[in-house]
Amino acid sequence: MSAPAPLPAPAPRRRLRVATASLAGCFGCHMSFLDMDERLVGLIDLIVLDRSPLTDIKHPGPCDIALVEGGVCNAENVHVLRELRRAAKVVIALGACAVNGGLPAMRNHRGLEDILRKVYEERPDGGAGIPDDPELPLLTDKVHPLHEVVRVDYFLPGCPPSADAIHKFLTDLAEGRTPRLADALLHFD
Amino acid sequence: MTEIENVVVIDGLRVPFEPGQTILEAALAAGVWIPHLCHHPDFAPHGSCKVCTVVVNGRNGSACTMRALPGQEVASATPEIQERRRTLLQMLFVEGNHFCPGCEKSGNCTLQALAYDAEMLTPRFDHFYPNRRLDGSHPDVLLDLDRCILCELCVRASRDVDGKSVFAVAGRGGDCRIVVNSPTGRLGDTDLAIEDAAAHVCPVGAILPKRVGFSVPIGARVFDAGPISEVSPHLARTEDGR
Numbered sequence: 001m002s003a004p005a006p007l008p009a010p011a012p013r014r015r016l017r018v019a020t021a022s023l024a025g026c027f028g029c030h031m032s033f034l035d036m037d038e039r040l041v042g043l044i045d046l047i048v049l050d051r052s053p054l055t056d057i058k059h060p061g062p063c064d065i066a067l068v069e070g071g072v073c074n075a076e077n078v079h080v081l082r083e084l085r086r087a088a089k090v091v092i093a094l095g096a097c098a099v100n101g102g103l104p105a106m107r108n109h110r111g112l113e114d115i116l117r118k119v120y121e122e123r124p125d126g127g128a129g130i131p132d133d134p135e136l137p138l139l140t141d142k143v144h145p146l147h148e149v150v151r152v153d154y155f156l157p158g159c160p161p162s163a164d165a166i167h168k169f170l171t172d173l174a175e176g177r178t179p180r181l182a183d184a185l186l187h188f189d
Numbered sequence: 190m191t192e193i194e195n196v197v198v199i200d201g202l203r204v205p206f207e208p209g210q211t212i213l214e215a216a217l218a219a220g221v222w223i224p225h226l227c228h229h230p231d232f233a234p235h236g237s238c239k240v241c242t243v244v245v246n247g248r249n250g251s252a253c254t255m256r257a258l259p260g261q262e263v264a265s266a267t268p269e270i271q272e273r274r275r276t277l278l279q280m281l282f283v284e285g286n287h288f289c290p291g292c293e294k295s296g297n298c299t300l301q302a303l304a305y306d307a308e309m310l311t312p313r314f315d316h317f318y319p320n321r322r323l324d325g326s327h328p329d330v331l332l333d334l335d336r337c338i339l340c341e342l343c344v345r346a347s348r349d350v351d352g353k354s355v356f357a358v359a360g361r362g363g364d365c366r367i368v369v370n371s372p373t374g375r376l377g378d379t380d381l382a383i384e385d386a387a388a389h390v391c392p393v394g395a396i397l398p399k400r401v402g403f404s405v406p407i408g409a410r411v412f413d414a415g416p417i418s419e420v421s422p423h424l425a426r427t428e429d430g431r
Contacts, residue, residue, distance in 0.1 A: 093311070096288070096289065096290055099310070099311055099312070100282070100287075100288070100311075100312050100316065101288075101316065101318075102288065102290065103288060103290055103291050105286075105288065105316075105318065106286070106288060106291065108286075108316075108318035109286065109318055109319065109320040109321070109335075110320075142318060144316075145312075145316065147311065147313070148315050148316070152311075154310075155310040155311035156310070157310055157311070159289070159290035180308075181308075181310070183305060183306075183415070183416050186305050186308065186310075187305075188289035188290070188295070188301060188304070188305075189289040189290045189292075189295040189296070189407070
């Protein structure tokens with residue numbers, strides 16, 4: 001009996017196309033992404049960046065994953081988020097603001113007009129008035145987490161999520177596992 | 190006649206109990222973890238949060254209020270019950286304003302620790318973002334009802350331990366809220382003292398002693414040491430301290 005033919009070599013794994021965006025956030029989650037440091041070199045074997053502040057590409061092409069930081073606080077945020085939802089197979093809410101509105105949502109229990117007056121008018125120097133430039137995106141009445149605007153596939157809490165948590169989540173997904181954060185990596189603050 | 194053993198079976202484990210103990214008291218005394226939020230060993234059982242709901246001989250019940258009885262088969266850590274607990278926690282999160290990054294109770298907060306233990310990644314439901322009162326009128330204690338989960342521990346502590354009845358619950362349904370027993374409704378006009386049990390019993394940071402917020406740094410707080418199911422102060426410890 002002849003020896004069985006050797007199995008063909010596995011096809012090289014296709015790199016996942018990842019888009020990232022920051023909506024009503026502080027960019028802390030992107031900084032945490034960069035905090036992966038030398039592990040980024042290994043990660044780049046698994047992913048390729050599409051639209052992102054890190055590439056300066058403005059609009060996403062077809063993507064596997066969209067990592068979205070920040071909540072939704074204005075019309076532009078809604079537009080960017082919907083564009084990412086259409087482009088990506090998987091949307092991940094990255095960080096506390098994307099998951100539950102975070103600190104920007106602390107404005108929700110004050111009226112929007114009250115907030116604007118307090119910030120721009122009720123100042124010791126009298127303030128310069130509430131900005132009304134037509135290029136400014138209209139503010140939403142409340143700050144919303146992503147899942148109140150589009151369908152979200154995964155949530156990665158933390159303010160920001162640690163580099164370890166982001167690395168674990170992305171490598172789990174890239175290697176075909178359901179992402180899971182063990183107790184030490186799961187933080188809301 | 191054979192004497193009936195004072196033992197309940199919780200998730201297959203034989204747990205002895207003293208007559209009069211609740212299922213939760215027996216479990217915690219034996220080092221068996223059942224998640225709970227409105228229960229505190231120093232105060233009368235209340236059964237309001239339902240996080241400790243278990244299935245006893247096929248029927249649902251709050252482990253903190255059900256007496257332990259011989260012959261009880263209790264299911265607690267099943268995937269179905271854990272999923273229900275996670276849903277309860279998600280509802281508690283969206284009904285208040287729980288912003289952990291901006292809360293000095295973070296790391297010492299029972300609601301947060303239970304959510305970690307239940308691997309809650311998202312509040313899942315639409316947020317209420319309620320508009321609630323912040324009362325900073327007391328010189329030593331801050332009252333921030335944004336975080337109140339209506340567990341009534343402060344009500345029980347003030348009434349049963351401090352003998353002052355500073356706090357009470359008013360309203361119904363979505364209007365249900367903690368009120369303060371003073372002519373102005375302000376905490377500063379009550380006889381609450383910083384030494385009172387009610388000033389320290391809140392599990393979520395709705396009642397906070399002032400000027401001690403970061404005396405223990407983040408990372409070294411109660412639930413930073415491990416999951417609440419292992420480090421809960423209510424759980425019996427073995428001789429080696431685990």
